[in-house]
Amino acid sequence: MMQTIIEIARHELITQWRSQTLKILLPLLVILTALIAFSHWQQQQDFIEAQTLWQQQNDANWDAQPDRNPHRAAHYGTMVFRIISPLSFIDSGVNPFVGNALFLEAHRQNSSSFKQYVSSTAYMGLGYLSGATVILVIWPLVLIALAFNSVSGERVQGTLRQLVSQGISVKQLLFGKTLAFSLISLVFLLVIFVIATGFMLQTPVHGSDVLRMGAMFVLYLFYCLLWTFTVVLFSNWCRTNQQSLSALLLFWLLTVIVMPKMAYSLADMQYPIPDRAVFDIQTAQEIAKVGNSHDPDDPYYNEFREQVLAEYGVSRVEDLPVNWRGVLMQEGERITSEVFTQQYAKLMQIAEQQNQLVSKVAWFSPYLLANKLSSIFAATNADSFLHYENAAEQFRFNFIKQLNQMHAEQIDHAHDREQKVSNEHLANLQQFDYQSPTLQAELNLIYPPLLILLGWLIIGVLLLSCSRNEV
């Protein structure tokens, strides 16, 4: 049994080796992918370097600032720069679409929209040009071109009848063909990953990146395997070569291009996200609902004042051992940050609802599944970006809190604005030390799509094994 399959695969590989299609397509694709990977790698290194420099300059500016009133320093704020993952050059994920600089100041988090590049990505309607896109979008087309007639061709030419009469079952034939085309995919992926590893070795590599890259390789291999199953099965099911080709192209178009786009459009219709202006208004309204710290008659802040006065056992804010303005600002900051975090979480919840709907569609689109997993492995997925934003907001809150504490303890209430604290105190504030989530921490994201993908693979194997000897 096994020997027959290997023999069929060997025979198919020899046929493919002699065919024009493979000779043209494989080198072309490898060159294209290598070119893309090279230029993305180079851009990625430039970007990481630029972001690191910006961060250093920001930190240096902070340390070198003159003595300042803490509230002034809180508005001067600080900037943090998201350093993109070293695997972005294979799968850029959301990176080209998001701003990677955050300006953090008192009262608000300003995520800047400065993208890595100013050019529009809208003209790449079939997908952002990256190594992952070539593997996930274009390689299936190559597999279709190579293998659409692998079984139907034998049937049309009558060679299938011969094979069956020699005692070879269709099942063996299908597995043999699958093996052959999987090996071709493996060669393609190996070449790409050897080149990619070459790039990676130019810089210090962390163990986790090796693990991530390995996971990507295995994922792509599974994905190619799934496509090989699909092509061979379609080729077996269809009467003619032309039918097989048309059906496969239609299948590709639907699952790789149309369904993903349609799913996100549908999700956006179903769960609309407020735009920038409305989101800002909603946040401001929620903050105003709690109270207005500038209104001397505001009930919330009056009560807060009474509480603070009672805590220190005095009757006037002027008698407090701490600066009332600093205390008040910290309370305002607490409310603002809390409401902002809540409102932002609401926004993200809507996005999550959208993504949930899409993940239902993804059951039927291996591309969507693989695409999601690939960006998780590359640490370029939307969640990794949001993780960064959240960490930055927490950092911002603590940062401003420390400044407000300084304000309360070191600045006198009278003539508040004219006083300053030494820049040494300011320089002592902690810097943003971001830890990106590990693969283990993201297992809950990885499991669902991975299991569905494996499920499809098992179904593929089952369908292959159930193929009957129709000639």
Add this chain to the structure above:
Amino acid sequence: MRFIQFELRLLWQNKLFKWLMAAYLLAALLAIIWGQMGLQREYQQRAISEANYQAELADYKKDAPLAPYDSGYMSYYQFHPVWQKPSAWSALIQGERSEAATHTRVRLLGLQSQLSNTATGNIAAMPIGKLDLSFIWIYLMPLLIAALSLNLLAEEKASGRWSLLASQVANSGLLLTKKMLIAAGLLAMVNVLILLAAVVLTDIRFDGLWWQIAAILLAYQLCWFVITGWIISLQRSAIFNSLLFISLWIVFAFVLPGLAYLYQTQQQQPAEHVSMVFDQREYMHDSWDRDKQADFDVYLQDYPQWHTTESTLQKPFDWRWYYAMQHMSDVIVADAVNQFRDSRIHSHRFGETFAWLSPVMRVQYSMNRLADTDMLASQSFLDQVADYQQQLRDYFFQFYFFDQPFTAADFTKIPVFDYRPIVPNNALITLINLVIVGLFFIGLILLQTRRNRG
């Protein structure tokens, strides 16, 4: 005439043809309805911000007339909504609108740090993109054309009808051309139907713009029919035809746009424009530690329209100085802002030039321009917001600089932002481009026919 009738009947009996046409029409109608719903949502969001704006102003108005110090206070807290009002066509052609915030709010503070706010949205959706009618037209219609006509000859040959037909007419090439023209004519009718449906279902009007977009769409369609014709003229197998067509489609729709983007980005320094926010913020905050009076004197020299104001600053704080410094923080980063604008425009122009090579890119650039959803529109919006903020400054400064109270009547005179789309004008170039591509492939067909005969 009898020939056309016969061919039409033949097509009508062809199930695949009917299904594909119906699916195309249905998908297009769905895209129109979705697009229009999205557009209406944008209007609703705008209505929310407008209502909020009026309510906030009414709140301040209750205390009118406001003393200059208080109206200075109002300008600190009062945001003014700005909206890149979408054209009716943007329902069908979303273009680059989702890439930047099109509806936001500005106040009298340093503008650049306000403009760099991100748009809200589902980040996970960005790499995949959305489906709109322009995507169906530009990316999917070529495949429909291939499905309709690519194998006309190969199928006729396979069914054995071709030798019979070819023996009856003198010029079999002409016969084939006629058959393709009928398919093209039918698709053109469906496309016109879609365009008319857009007039009924959306705010699109039956005007000059409609005709321009219709002309581009039909020329684009014809262009792909000619490409298909060239492939047929090679007289190879149906399989070869399909593979060649799909390769061409991938090159035009994926490889060339991707390479253009790669080239565009190679021309840029990554994230260089962050410096705008950086420098602005340094300037703004350093100004608190500098000699305020000296800074203010310089400002009055630079802006003589305000020089009749009382030149000595009030202690401990003067709104005039504050807003002057906010404005100056924009002025000192003007070079960086211009560079940012130049980078964007340059990148856009390069993409447009590159589009000569790919009809897919060309039509996309063209439609985005006609629908006012491209980068030029987005940049014009940013420029107009800057102009608007200048109007606001001119208006409010009168009160602070000339010590005027802000009365109830003054609220109604606050400048209002009204986005003006820039005039589209690239339809002709697009048509020329498509004709050139069409002629190129017609040339190939003629060459091939001569070779086939010889």
